[in-house]
Amino acid sequence: MTESSVSSTQNLHKKDGELPRIPTTGRWLDKIRPMDLVKTRIPLLQWAPKYKLSYFLKDCLAGFTVALTEIPQGIAYAKVAGLDPVYGLYSGFMGCFIYFIFGSCKDLNIGPTSILSLMIQSHVYNLGPDMAVLSTFTTGCIIFLLGLFNLGFVVEFFSYPVIAGFTSAGALQIASSQLNSLFGIDKKSSEFVEAWKVVFQNLDSIRWTDTTLGLLSIVALMVLREFKRLGSLKYRPELSTGRNIFSITSFMLFLSRNALIVIIGTVLAYLLEESDGQYPFRITGNITEGVPSFKLPPFSTVYHGHNYSFSDMTKELGSTIIFAPLVAILETVAIAKAFAGGKTLDATQEMFAVGACNIMGSFVSSMPVTGSFTRTAVNNASGVITTFGGVITGLLVLLALTFITSTFYYIPKATLASVVICAMFYLFDFEAFVVLWRTKKSDLIPLLVTFLVGVFWSLENGILIGISCNLLFVLYSSARPKFFIEQLTCGGRCVYLVSPKTYVQFPAAEYLRKIIAESCTVEGIVVVINGKNIGNIDATVARSFSILREEVEKRNQRLLFIDLKPVIRQTLLNMDASLVQIIVDTSLEDAIRKINESSDFSSLSSVT
Structure with missing residues (x-):
């Protein structure tokens, strides 16, 4: 141009800039001006x-x-x-x-x-x-x-x-x-x-x-x-x-x-x-x-x-x-x-x-x-x-x-x-x-699936099967999220800090329990799940965390949650009110100190 x-x-x-938008919150019916709405839907009237x-x-x-x-x-x-x-x-x-x-x-x-x-x-x-x-x-x-x-x-x-x-x-x-x-x-x-x-x-x-x-x-x-x-x-x-x-x-x-x-x-x-x-x-x-x-x-x-x-x-x-x-x-x-x-x-x-x-x-x-x-x-x-x-x-x-x-x-x-x-x-x-x-070779799979089905079958089926293939990749990544597990020494105890890198949804619940069971095998340790990167969970994940607590304690270990968002905290407590005992609102050091001072956890071995 x-x-x-x-x-x-x-x-x-x-003077117009963007087309006026209809408010979506509050008493939006009171905020709508009829002429603005008409101009929004008939842009000819603007120019x-x-x-x-x-x-x-x-x-x-x-x-x-x-x-x-x-x-x-x-x-x-x-x-x-x-x-x-x-x-x-x-x-x-x-x-x-x-x-x-x-x-x-x-x-x-x-x-x-x-x-x-x-x-x-x-x-x-x-x-x-x-x-x-x-x-x-x-x-x-x-x-x-x-x-x-x-x-x-x-x-x-x-x-x-x-x-x-x-x-x-x-x-x-x-x-x-x-x-x-x-x-x-x-x-x-x-x-x-x-x-x-x-x-x-x-x-x-x-x-x-x-x-x-x-x-x-x-x-x-x-x-x-x-x-x-x-x-x-x-x-x-x-x-x-x-x-x-x-x-x-x-x-x-x-x-x-x-x-x-x-x-x-x-x-x-x-x-x-x-x-x-x-x-x-x-x-x-x-x-x-x-x-x-x-x-x-x-x-x-x-x-x-x-x-x-x-x-x-x-x-x-x-x-x-x-x-x-x-x-x-x-x-x-x-x-x-x-x-x-x-x-x-x-x-x-x-x-x-x-x-x-x-x-x-x-x-x-x-x-x-x-x-x-x-x-x-x-x-x-x-x-x-x-x-x-x-x-x-x-x-x-x-x-x-x-x-x-x-x-x-x-x-x-x-x-x-x-x-x-x-x-x-x-x-x-x-x-x-x-x-x-060059960027992500796995994305070639939905591309090729869509292309081949579209060429040899029909475009409609190509779209449908291509989208399904793409959603399988999304579901797989949702079921297998990335976790970063770091071994720390805090307050004289061995701590395994588990940090999910993305949202944890229900397909990943069993996988998370499996990862912790396989990676955190030492008795007497404290397993800490860092909720900083957890944006949302559903009832399945909340229930899985409740079961995870029982499994961890059977191995003579202790489970803690830190940096949980209020909505995550509330979902967990709605599922199992007793989880309030392992949700930490203070620093990790203060939580470990309380563990050391509590007679309930005297069986947990200290790191020498």
């Missing part, structure tokens, strides 16, 4: 009164630039989902309009994405395009409800290894599904193994024209992507006019690379049309013209002559009903945080916004939408000032639907495949494998 853009943004939000003409011009430029990326990507992602290309354009405008009103991140672009397209692909193949629209509606409703009940924390169960494995599996699945189009093979394929099987079984059907066009398009896209290193949209007075023109032109080529490649492929297909109506490439074909009608999402459908009820359709969606909203939230919140510019992000508001985008999108036959990292980055680089940039993008998509859908007829499928494959190459998280190998 240019310096002027940053300055403008700061001025725009200078609209300060809007300037200069902001409008920058938003128009950014919106136009994003549209150059969104239109070809929308068409390509519709093909990924197994839908007619027009569904990608249906998904490209309503989300922009709704997010303009309810969105809090100026850079975020809402629209179709590769991962969500892949998640609905099998359902579209089984029961038709109505499955995509219904999935949009259910996704929006669930996201909205999760925001309403502040349940967005569920995405915190998606750890970095699971996210990296999931996105990498999705990227490989999506890229593989485009191989048939890249090589000009007239066969459908969806899953990873099936896609490669189709390729190898139809090697004799590969068309050299489509393959050449597709591979050259991939090379061109990668070269154009590097043009961002040659300049920016910012005019630099220290450079010559020619150098500034070169810099800005190079950056514009980078931003519009997808549209540029699609346009070149389309022109080639049109010019090389033969007299008998044949084309050297497999082309997209007819695309429905015009804006979709505004209607209720389909709660029943007819596909291949069979009627399917709402329950049949939801049964077909299966786990996608749950995982599609979670993935949508994860993508949106992660992207919004990345472009928040250091400001606190109201994740609940983002969930409301994305939920509303999907609900309203389902009324115009949209497939599920969420934040797009690629288009958000383009929006940011183009110097967008407010979410009004999304309105310009949405209007341009509507114009494309109204006036130029006939030109989409000539788009080669190999060109669309190259756009998707190139995007997936950069979506695949190669760095995650290196980072986890």
Whole structure:
């Protein structure tokens, strides 16, 4: 973003800062001011009164630039989902309009994405395009409800290894599904193994024209992507006019690379049309013209002559009903945080916004939408000032639907495949494998589990099994916490000081008793458990400590607790009131002195 853009943004939000938050304690109902609540949930009301003409011009430029990326990507992602290309354009405008009103991140672009397209692909193949629209509606409703009940924390169960494995599996699945189009093979394929099987079984059907066009398009896209290193949209007075023109032109080529490649492929297909109506490439074909009608999402459908009820359709969606909203939230919140510019992000508001985008999108036959990292980055680089940039993008998509859908007829499928494959190459998280190998090799296990299950089974099962694998590691570390055992001499006695390094929960109760039994075997010693690092315990741990006291005293030893937090102390006493005798409120030296003076412990041997 240019310096002027940053300055403008700061001025725009200078007085507001973060979105006002609803108090969560005390008499919060008395503290809520209705207008503050309205502004919190409709951020448009915060910045609209300060809007300037200069902001409008920058938003128009950014919106136009994003549209150059969104239109070809929308068409390509519709093909990924197994839908007619027009569904990608249906998904490209309503989300922009709704997010303009309810969105809090100026850079975020809402629209179709590769991962969500892949998640609905099998359902579209089984029961038709109505499955995509219904999935949009259910996704929006669930996201909205999760925001309403502040349940967005569920995405915190998606750890970095699971996210990296999931996105990498999705990227490989999506890229593989485009191989048939890249090589000009007239066969459908969806899953990873099936896609490669189709390729190898139809090697004799590969068309050299489509393959050449597709591979050259991939090379061109990668070269154009590097043009961002040659300049920016910012005019630099220290450079010559020619150098500034070169810099800005190079950056514009980078931003519009997808549209540029699609346009070149389309022109080639049109010019090389033969007299008998044949084309050297497999082309997209007819695309429905015009804006979709505004209607209720389909709660029943007819596909291949069979009627399917709402329950049949939801049964077909299966786990996608749950995982599609979670993935949508994860993508949106992660992207919004990345472009928040250091400001606190109201994740609940983002969930409301994305939920509303999907609900309203389902009324115009949209497939599920969420934040797009690629288009958000383009929006940011183009110097967008407010979410009004999304309105310009949405209007341009509507114009494309109204006036130029006939030109989409000539788009080669190999060109669309190259756009998707190139995007997936950069979506695949190669760095995650290196980072986890260097930092913590055990984290590679949930990453690989998520990745392999996602590739060879399904993305939904990849997420589920990856999270389960990750939770097993968490449970294991909870059941096997680290203890530091130090042997001291205090007051003439041998003291074993046991210091847990982390919280002690019920899975670790038996393990703690085992560690003390194995490590503290000398008769006459004092076993001291240091509670400084124990943040919380449950009833199971409290009961285990009570049993531990009995076991220690049977070995002619003594158990003491020091530095216990009040809540830990109370939990122990609620379990066994007699434990008050071994809870030390003074220093360890004073406690040992009392032991030495007490006739109750005369059997304990002194250290000589």
